[in-house]
Amino acid sequence: MDKMPKWADIVLIPLISLLLAAFFSALVILAIGENPIEALKLMVDGALMRSSGWGYTLYYATNFIFTGLAVSVAFHARLFNIGGEGQAMLGGLGVALCCLYVPWPHWSLAILGASVGAALFGALWALIPAYLQAKRGSHIVITTIMFNFIAAAILNYVLVELLRPVGAMDPASAKFPDATHLPSFQDMFSTESNKMFRGAPANVTFFLALAASVFVWLLMWRTKLGYQIRAFGHSESGALYAGINPVRITVIAMLISGALAGMMSVNTTMGESERLILNSTEGAGFIGIAVALMGRNHPFGVLLAAILFGFLYQGGAELALWTSIPRELIVVIQALVILFTGALDNMVREPLEKLFIAMRRRNA
């Protein structure tokens, strides 16, 4: 018998962890001499009370859905893919090559092609750490960290030496052709009389991210491969006795994870900047860790957590604009969420488990 009812595990623990993170964030805001309630109000106003605010919130959320799904798929196989950042960087390169060198007739085909390019490059960047983990026992956390730095060096080299147009100063590729322009929410939802999502970068990639969530759910809970990945994550020896090949599962789980992380770049590189720039990922690969932890590795949870972090990101930008609180507040909140929902999970879980056992005893 479980120590706790399922709802407590899925809803109560993340909620308590989130409240703890919020409480400490409020303390931090107080400590630097600002009012946390005012700050929250500003964040809500800027991120949720206007359609353009939502346009930014959902744009960030799109990134975090992809990276969150990437981390969660690897987590299911008990692999900690901390390399989402590097995989997304390389994914951006895939997007750029697809957009620059293939003459797409229409954006709908371009987004498919770019997605394949991004997924392919992201997956390839995850392949080497996955292979080394599966075959040679090199710890995947360390290799993926190293691969983040190597990816940054490669991207730097490619942008400075190869893709930068002649005469341009900043390390960025040429602008993508107009045919690859993705419809933004403003293009899609505005009417003549009512402009919606004015100037916001949210674009059609958001729906791609939703589709990816559904895909991950189907994959993990409705296919044999998903079952094998989860079984492998639960017990490697158990999976081995059931005839599941650990090398195959490790590599496949990481390939899917890398592909999802890479696809994040469709949103940033194709949907927003429309050219490949340095640091287009902006740490979204790491936020995927917080999102996956908060979302309890379930696509629906990841979706909610991604929207929450999208709100924090846009709200944080508003705060930086109107108060003296720098954007880095979001990094602190992100750290606290990772700390409480991930590392200090037992701190919340153990007292709750004791509480539920005590309650059950009294009822029995």
Added chain:
Amino acid sequence: MDFLTLLQVLDTSVRLATPLLLACLAGLYSERSGVVDIGLEGKMLAAAFFSAAVAFYSGSAWVGLLAGVGASVALAVIHGLASVTFRGNQLISGVAINFLAAGMTVLVAQSWFRQGGRTPPLEGDARFNPIELPFAIGPKDAEAAGKPLSQMISEAGPLQQFYSELISGHSSLVYLALLTVPLTWWLLFRTRFGLRLRAVGENPAAVDTAGVSVVWLRYAAVLICGVLCGVAGAYLSSALQAGFVKDMTAGRGFIALAALIFAKWRPVYALWACLLFGLFQALELRPDIIENVSGIKVQVQLLGALPYILTVVILAGFVGKAIPPKASAEPYIKER
């Protein structure tokens, strides 16, 4: 390349290797006890900020150092709580600590100094200034002779050049870091504490059965790690540079982690690994030197990525396999 240029590159290597070495040894204590620490970067960053900030207010680099160590140890306690007391995921805790430091340093810097996440520049005693060893040619000798220092050194004999340029003229923390290497070796391999520390990273159950507290040993290791990361951070902001700037560790915590794997969790190897990676960083600043010597134009990006590439190669086990302590990253559960 002449002898003096070589010495200058090596001199820069030593200065850049110092924070790597301190952080690497910090990680060594922690990982030898079975607590994986990918939060070296964050602890260094927090220490870099708080040491620079307090050094600025107090005017003393040593008081700053204490503050930096304090900040780093505070983060180490969080890591200890997460990984030892609450038996959480040590990797996730490390990630959280890195972000916590990255965010908090800028937040506090902005709140205290309002200079866009940096501290004001440090001057005089607020910095760790170079120490001139006896008989070395230093700025004072140059002043007395009325000649520029560079000219004095280039006119000296090769032995004096070696001594004055490479051995002398570093800040006290550089010599301290170098002394930490034999000290760590002695502590780990010649004392009872060291034996127990290594044992707890390999087989905590055996240590527990022998009646020694696993929790206490691991906390001790995590705290030593915090102290050393603190010194590394203080060195960055008040010796290598004069003040804190946002994200000034720039991945050094991860290079230190790479050096630790490269050194196969051994203190003396750690020294060589860090000097090698320090050399890469020094050459990254002077790509013209490689071009002059070898005639090949080497991409600076390649030099920057070289420590990471080498670590992956070592981890892959193609060149001498790196085997971590057996109980790494596994929380110890006394009774089920």
